[in-house]
Amino acid sequence: MSPAPPEIHEHYPGALRTGDYLQKVRDALTRRDVSVDSTLASVCTCRDELAGAFGLHVRGIWGPVFDVASLGGVPAMGPAGWVSALGHIPDTHGRGCLLAFGLSHIGIDGDGTLGFVTRAGQDRPNPACGALSVLLESARQGDVPTAIDPDDFEATRLGLRLIDRSAVPSLAELTATAADTSGADLWTALDEVGLWQDHDVAVCWGTQIHGPDGTEWISHRGAWFASSDGVRQPLDVE
Secondary structure, three states: OOOOOOOHHOOOOOOOOOOHHHHHHHHHHHHHOOOHHHHEEEEEEEEEEEEOOOHHHHHHHHEEEOOOOOOHHHHOOOHHHHHHHOOOOOOOOOEEEEEEEEEEEEEEEOOOEEHHHHHHHHOOOOOHHHHHHHHHHHOOOOOOOOOOHHHHHHHHHHHHHHOOOOEOHHHHHHHHHHHHHHHHHHHHHEEEEEEHOOOOEEEEEEEEEEEEHOOOOEEEEEEEEEOOOOEEOOOOEE
């Protein structure tokens, strides 16, 4: 497994290349007797085109992916969307598994600048995550949403979900909060429908890191698993 370069390791020690991280997830599920053929993967990343690369990696292992993308990587999909997703879980051999990934994302440019990345076709860095950067700047100016705006649903929901009006975080802190919130919200949505009664459930969350020269890394933050007893247990992805 490739070690992270210094500019990434400084902020995210232990970060893994995306393929190495996903192999660890696969190995952890195999130890739980969960097969690739019985698993539907869902991916909640930011809508940013850079973040979409993660879903392609997941597809390479688990096949077609149910896309839950939303601003900042925090799920905004409602019950109707989840009912649709759950109906796609393989059940040819009985009990299947839903594997849900929830990822915030951040850039680290070649000079080690956190929160920026130089995208293909551009000659200067720009913010990543753009949505979290805009939210953070608004919070610094005291402009935090107090209610959901139907015309800007995802952005205002993101602000309500992530920003504590009493303390403005750093970008790194906000990105970590987005990752943890994504994992918690994914689990809440799946637990509310009692999915574990019919299928196994695995939820993995962390931060996707866009490094120099198009490299991609994952900083794992946590994973849960539940089988037929509904008891949430740690999934060993370390």
